[in-house]
Amino acid sequence: MSDTLVDPLFDLAGRVAVITGGMGQLGAVLAASLAARGMRVAILDLSTDPPPGAKALVRAIDDATVRVRECDVTDRAQVEAALALVEVDWGVPHVLVNAAGIDAPPDAPAAEVGPFEDVPFEALERVVDVNVLGVVVPCQVIGGAMAREGRGSIVNVGSVYGILSPDQRLYDFRREAGEVFFKPVAYSVSKSALVNLTRYLATYWGRSGVRVNTLTPHGIENGQPAPFVEAFAGRSPLGRLMDVSETVGAVVFLASDASSYVTGTNLVVDGGWSAW
Numbered sequence: 001m002s003d004t005l006v007d008p009l010f011d012l013a014g015r016v017a018v019i020t021g022g023m024g025q026l027g028a029v030l031a032a033s034l035a036a037r038g039m040r041v042a043i044l045d046l047s048t049d050p051p052p053g054a055k056a057l058v059r060a061i062d063d064a065t066v067r068v069r070e071c072d073v074t075d076r077a078q079v080e081a082a083l084a085l086v087e088v089d090w091g092v093p094h095v096l097v098n099a100a101g102i103d104a105p106p107d108a109p110a111a112e113v114g115p116f117e118d119v120p121f122e123a124l125e126r127v128v129d130v131n132v133l134g135v136v137v138p139c140q141v142i143g144g145a146m147a148r149e150g151r152g153s154i155v156n157v158g159s160v161y162g163i164l165s166p167d168q169r170l171y172d173f174r175r176e177a178g179e180v181f182f183k184p185v186a187y188s189v190s191k192s193a194l195v196n197l198t199r200y201l202a203t204y205w206g207r208s209g210v211r212v213n214t215l216t217p218h219g220i221e222n223g224q225p226a227p228f229v230e231a232f233a234g235r236s237p238l239g240r241l242m243d244v245s246e247t248v249g250a251v252v253f254l255a256s257d258a259s260s261y262v263t264g265t266n267l268v269v270d271g272g273w274s275a276w
Helices: 025-036 055-062 076-090 121-149 168-176 185-208 226-235 244-255
Strands: 016-020 040-045 066-070 095-098 152-157 210-217 266-269
Touching: 016 025, 016 076, 016 121, 025 040, 025 055, 025 066, 025 095, 025 244, 040 076, 055 066, 066 076, 076 121, 095 121, 095 244, 121 152, 121 185, 121 210, 152 185, 152 244, 168 226, 185 210, 210 244, 244 266
Parallel strands: 016 040, 016 095, 040 066, 095 152, 152 210, 210 266
Antiparallel strands: none
């Protein structure tokens, strides 16, 4: 930790966080950033390998301020076992960030990114299983432990596509190249479910001292094709994609005492995308 004075409202030193999907692009940055602020961070993920370029996360793992537990977050028994290990090491977590999630990958089968009418049930089921049940189960297990302690903050990572329909015009370049492509419906369905799950849990656990909020980022830069970047910039009020590090401040706010009277809300970090 730096010797720089930290505003007590934002001070997270000594607290414990669990981040699901912490080996993903967003989760890895959040894990390293929270560890740099003095937190002890447990990552729950199917992968135990940090993403390429995640040097800060690798250093934090080497320093044992971040520990990685292989875990399928849709499997309650695995989440319970992972929580037990965290409690032995560090006690009941103070913060849970549900960052685990999947979308149709760039090499998804054509049927998955084809017309809505033809999307296979199996593709819908897989995305909803991870993106919804993979949040519900950690909330049940880890959020339940927080509630018994009488304190805690849960941050469910959503998406602008959970509050707005995807702008299919961003993908015109693919269709103009002869592809059949539509941003699939499953991601939108799953992320919209999290907004109301947050509201439900905020009211359910409010008297138990557990706050629950949604973080809605949008347009994280991740090596997208130049035509997509250009189309996105033209649609974005800020005229650019988002650097993944620009999520950190919002998560620190929601995790810390600075947001002690904030629960059941959706903090949108989208460069003004939803303001049009």
